[in-house]
Amino acid sequence: MKREIFPLNLLPVGSAAKVRNLTNDGNTRRRMLDLGLIKDTRIEAVQKSPSGDPTAYQVRGAVIALRSDEASKILVEALTGE
Amino acid sequence: MGLTSRSTGMGILNETLALGSKEADEFIIALAGNPNVGKSTIFNSLTGMKQHTGNWPGKTVTNARGKYRHKDKSFILVDIPGTYSLMASSVEEAVARDFICFGEPDTTVVITDATCLERNLNLVLQTLEITGNVVVCVNLVDEAERKKIRVDLEKLGARLGVPVVGASARSGRGLNELMDAVYRAVLQGSVNKPMTIEYDSVIEEAVRMVEPRVREIAKNKVNSRWAALKLIEGDKSILESLREMTGIDLINDTILVNRLAAAGKYLYDNNIHGDSLRDSIVSRIVSLAEEIAREVVTCENQRYHTRDRKIDSVLTSRRYGLPAMIALLGLVFWLTVTGANYPSDIIAVFLFWIEERLTELFRWAGSPLWLHGLMVKGMYRTLAWVVSVMLPPMAIFFPLFTILEDLGYLPRVAFNMDNFFKKAHAHGKQALTMCMGFGCNAAGIIGCRIIDSPRERLIAIITNNFVPCNGRFPTLIAISTIFIGGSVSGVPRSVVSTAVVMAVIILGVFMTLLMSRLLSATVLKGLPSSFVLELPPYRKPQIGRILVRSVFDRTLFVLGRAASVAAPAGMVIWVMANVIVGGASLLDHGAGLLEPFARMLGLDGYILMAFILGFPANEIVIPIIIMSYVSTGSLLELDSLEALRQLLVSHGWTWLTAVCVMLFSLMHYPCGTTLWTIRKETQSWKWTVVSFLVPTLTGIIMCFIVAQTVRHLGLL
Helix, strand or coil: CCCCEEEHHHCCCCCEEEEEEECCCHHHHHHHHHCCCCCCCEEEEEEECCCCCCEEEEECCEEEEECHHHHCCEEEEECCCC | CCCCCCCCHHHHHCCCCCCCCCCCCEEEEEEEECCCCCHHHHHHHHHCCCCCCCCCCCCCCCCEEEEEEECCEEEEEEECCCCCCCCCCCHHHHHHHHHHHHCCCCEEEEEEEHHHHHHHHHHHHHHHHHCCCEEEEEECHHHHHHCCEEECHHHHHHHHCCCEEECEHHHCECHHHHHHHHHHHHHHCCCCCCCCCCCCHHHHHHHHHHHHHHHHHHCCCCCHHHHHHHHHCCCCHHHHHHHHHHCCCCCCCHHHHHHHHHHHHHHHHCCCCCHHHHHHHHHHHHHHHHHHHHHHEEECCCCCCHHHHHHHHHHCCCCCHHHHHHHHHHHHHHHHHHHHHHHHHHHHHHHHHHHHHHHHHHHHCCCCHHHHHHHHHHHHHHHHHHHHHHHHHHHHHHHHHHHHHHHCCHHHHHHHHHHHHHHCCCCCCHHHHHHHHHHCHHHHHHHHHHCCCHHHHHHHHHHHHHCCCCCCHHHHHHHHHHHHHHHCCCCCHHHHHHHHHHHHHHHHHHHHHHHHHHHHHCCCCCCCCCCEEECCCCCCCCHHHHHHHHHHHHHHHHHHHHHHHHHHHHHHHHHHHHCEECCEEHHHHHHHHHHHHHHHCCCCHHHHHHHHHCCCCHHHHHHHHHHHHHHHCCCCCCCCHHHHHHHHHHCCCCHHHHHHHHHHHHCCCCCHHHHHHHHHHHCCHHHHHHHHHHHHHHHHHHHHHHHHHHHHCCCC
């Protein structure tokens, strides 16, 4: 089965995906890496803020909020069987 | 909101890492850890110092240090900023890294969160790469137990090769064991070698090309493998820090420069360059952390976050998020306004009873009239006003606010508000520094260090003063209670007062956003940079500790600061009111001079003068206004808020005056301490002047517009 790859900001609340690729660079990329967002990391969208942006994600046991601009630069792959 | 004697006032400027002379039997212990893992709680428990803790990231904005004794030795504990990594991509990370690396601590204690160990191990591993003198403390084990997460400490210790101690700092569990472990570690000296994390073979080869030269020059001053790794990563700041802190200059070493160039070329030829090098290094550390975590952490209940998610699905939801935020803030102010009324009256009556006794005492001692005037009518009376007007609201407001803070609600405020800040082209974390400003603007400005981008940091600094600090809250509360609250009939006074204070705060937040947007469009052009905000787990606030902390740390401290400014100011006012030149007192002359300008702003000369004299501390503005009126007018028995209201009315106050005073209190120059902090933080007089002018001009313009509109429309 071919797996779909899409930017993280399109991940609906309540679903999980795994990180495929980071397309941002410099400091932002470092921040993402510091949070453990490396390839194959599981990430789950848990809550949108009142205005719809940012969104809170669960990564490696912590909950972090990312603006859609940043999330759009994280490419993820849908997880099946959850 | 770190409002303690060390985190506000001049104490906050003392952030350098130099420790001064240490005695022979003293050991320096660095306290590192991710944000929000209980570092400050451990620091406080060990040293007995009341460093304020809050349940949100980026708390330790200054390097607090304190001493404790364990067995026969003394330890100096240095609380370094909470960071996720030591990659030095922000000021705080650079400070943390430099201290661990060059501050020569005898041991570095890395505090980790048992409920989120995997992510925390990232920092542990990075620290272990620099030095082997590490003790790992797995904190929050009680919280982990409740969530059915178990950490095998023994296995973790074996895996990391350093001592590992479990603790629940909040309940004091494990602290003795931690102190024992640190004690043993320092007595043993450096027995543990830094951890060597094996990277990709190409990277290892590049390290081998650079490391020998680093070792040759830097000797044992720095871990050469780690330094070489940082150098091939392109991290130049480490060389600058090395030169600054140890005097070893590697920047101009041609051999090293050549070797680095060769290593760079080698990496490039092997397709590792730019981001991919760092990615490879970080990925290695992260997967190692994952591997270790898998071995030592067992989690019986995969859904341990359910409760937090449920709370968040209300407090940060589209429908209830913002209303809940306003309601919570409103509740805090309503309780403050309602609760503060009665004690205010009682304290006023009591303090003025003392004044009469003091007067009798002076009379009995036969002291000259001027001395009695200066000491009792000037100094004592101003102090009495500061205490009776300021103490009750502070004693109620601070604990309530601290409870919200302790719960972990403030990051949710930032989460809810972020879109507004994004639209203002400001940094998302500015919502956090703004919240800190509610405690103390100077602390808020130091807190702006959590913002990496210099442009956005400046915006946050310049606009921080638009939220009222707790020196100004009592002013707002007092005026809305004694003036506006009493002038509307039919609605409970407290409800009106609360609504007014809330309106002022919302206006302050709105002005923060507006000014941020204007600055982004003009002098500080740019687009918002990325940000990551952690939403920590909700934690049960420790009511007892909050009470003690907010009364002693905040209330009494702020009151003390206010009193120390109020006492001399009271004397100055009394002298000014009683030195008669050309038929009028100096006070009248001064007020007269300011009067025409003040009138345009809906104020009067005395009010404007009070704001000017209140430059050192905003808390004394209201007391100075009262003093000026009392010393010029007939002597009133000012033993109730109603009498105070009549005093203001008899000096021509209308609701417009009250509104303008509140507006001007919200928007005028930062207090002396805050300005000094801005100068220190921005290293620039230009931005200090801008920070002075922006709120002042805004306030003048706002007051002018309001006053003129009301007068011209004949609303008064």
